[in-house]
Amino acid sequence: MSKQHRFPATDTALAADAPPADVTDGTLAGDVVHGLSATPKQLPSKYFYDARGSRLFERIMRLPVYYPTRVEARLLRRHARALLAALAPTGAPVELLELGSGDGRKTLALCREWLKAGANLSYRPMDISAQALERLGQRAARQLPSLAVHPLCGDYFRTWPLPQARRHQVALFLGSNLGNFTDAEAHRFLRRVRAHLRAGDSLLLGLDLRKDPRTVLAAYDDPEGVTAAFNLNLLRRLNRELGTDFDLAGFRHYATYCPLQGVAHSFLVSLRVQTVHSRALGQSFRFEPGEAIHTEQSQKYERAGVEAMASACGFALHAWFEDPELPYALVVCRARG
Numbered sequence: 001m002s003k004q005h006r007f008p009a010t011d012t013a014l015a016a017d018a019p020p021a022d023v024t025d026g027t028l029a030g031d032v033v034h035g036l037s038a039t040p041k042q043l044p045s046k047y048f049y050d051a052r053g054s055r056l057f058e059r060i061m062r063l064p065v066y067y068p069t070r071v072e073a074r075l076l077r078r079h080a081r082a083l084l085a086a087l088a089p090t091g092a093p094v095e096l097l098e099l100g101s102g103d104g105r106k107t108l109a110l111c112r113e114w115l116k117a118g119a120n121l122s123y124r125p126m127d128i129s130a131q132a133l134e135r136l137g138q139r140a141a142r143q144l145p146s147l148a149v150h151p152l153c154g155d156y157f158r159t160w161p162l163p164q165a166r167r168h169q170v171a172l173f174l175g176s177n178l179g180n181f182t183d184a185e186a187h188r189f190l191r192r193v194r195a196h197l198r199a200g201d202s203l204l205l206g207l208d209l210r211k212d213p214r215t216v217l218a219a220y221d222d223p224e225g226v227t228a229a230f231n232l233n234l235l236r237r238l239n240r241e242l243g244t245d246f247d248l249a250g251f252r253h254y255a256t257y258c259p260l261q262g263v264a265h266s267f268l269v270s271l272r273v274q275t276v277h278s279r280a281l282g283q284s285f286r287f288e289p290g291e292a293i294h295t296e297q298s299q300k301y302e303r304a305g306v307e308a309m310a311s312a313c314g315f316a317l318h319a320w321f322e323d324p325e326l327p328y329a330l331v332v333c334r335a336r337g
C-alpha cells in the first residue's frame with residue numbers, strides 16, 4: 001500500500017522550535033538532510049512505504065496486536081447500510097472517492113453492501129501506487145463486475161475529478177491515516193479535502209481513539225518484531241537510495257504512547273556513538289549513544305477533538321459509529337456551505 005498523504009512526521013511537542021517540515025524541497029534527499037540535521041533528529045514516515053515497507057505494513061495489518069485494521073473492517077461491515085444513509089441521505093447517485101485506496105479490499109466489501117441496498121455507485125480509488133490500483137481493478141472485475149471503477153493514480157489533489165452535476169461526492173480517508181499527520185498537517189489536509197467538495201457532500205474518516213495505553217503501545221511494539229523491521233527498513237531505504245552506510249544493528253526500534261496527548265511515537269535509537277555518511281549527499285551525521293530519530297506519530301483521537309477539527313475545516317460532524325469493544329470510530333462529516 002502506498003502512502004502519498006504522509007507529510008513529514010514532526011510533532012509540535014517534540015520539535016516545537018524546529019522549522020515547519022515543509023521548509024524542505026519535499027524530496028527524499030532534502031527531507032533527510034533537514035531531518036537528520038534537526039534537533040531532535042526526525043525522518044518523515046511517508047518514506048516507510050517502499051516495496052519492502054509496503055509488504056511489512058501488510059504484515060502489520062494482520063498482526064493480532066495491531067487492532068485498527070481489524071476493528072475498522074468490522075465497523076464497515078456492521079454499519080454498511082447506516083453509513084450509506086448517513087453519507088448519501090438524498091439517495092442521489094454516489095461518486096465514491098477513496099484517498100489512499102491501496103488494493104481497496106475493505107472498500108469493495110462496502111461497495112458490495114451498498115450495491116445490494118440499491119445504491120447507484122461509481123468508485124474512484126486514488127493512490128500513488130499503480131500496482132495497488134491494478135490489483136484493485138482486477139479484484140473489482142472479479143468480485144463486483146457491475147461496479148463502475150475509475151482508478152486515479154497520483155497526487156490526490158491533482159487527480160481529483162471535477163464534481164459531476166447529479167452525483168453526491170463521498171470522500172473516504174480510512175485506516176486512521178489522518179493520525180500520522182501533526183495537528184497542523186491534519187487541518188491543512190482536511191481543508192484541502194473540503195475545498196474539493198461541494199456543500200452537502202460527505203467525508204468518511206476512520207480514526208483510532210484513545211484507549212488503554214497498553215493496548216495502543218502493544219500495537220506499535222509487536223512481539224514478532226514486524227513493526228521494528230518496518231521502522232528499521234527506513235534506514236535500509238536510505239542506504240539504497242542515498243548511499244548512506246547505516247548499520248541497522250546499531251539502531252533499535254522504540255515506541256512510546258503518551259495518554260495525555262493521545263499520541264504513539266516511533267523512534268530509531270542509536271545504540272552507540274556512530275557517524276553515518278551519505279555518498280549521494282556528501283554529508284555525514286553523528287549519533288550519540290541513546291540518540292533518537294523520530295520516525296512516526298500516530299494520533300489517537302477523542303470525539304470532542306474530532307468535532308472541533310471537523311468544524312475548523314469546514315465540516316460538520318454528522319454521525320459517529322464506534323466499536324463497543326475497542327475504541328475506534330467511523331466518522332461521517334458533512335461539508336458545510
Ligand code: AVI
Nearest residue numbers: 060175176177180220227298
Ligand atoms: C498507516 N498508519 C495509520 C499506521 C499507524 O498505525 O500509524 C502505520 C503504522 N506504523 C506502525 N504500525 C502501523
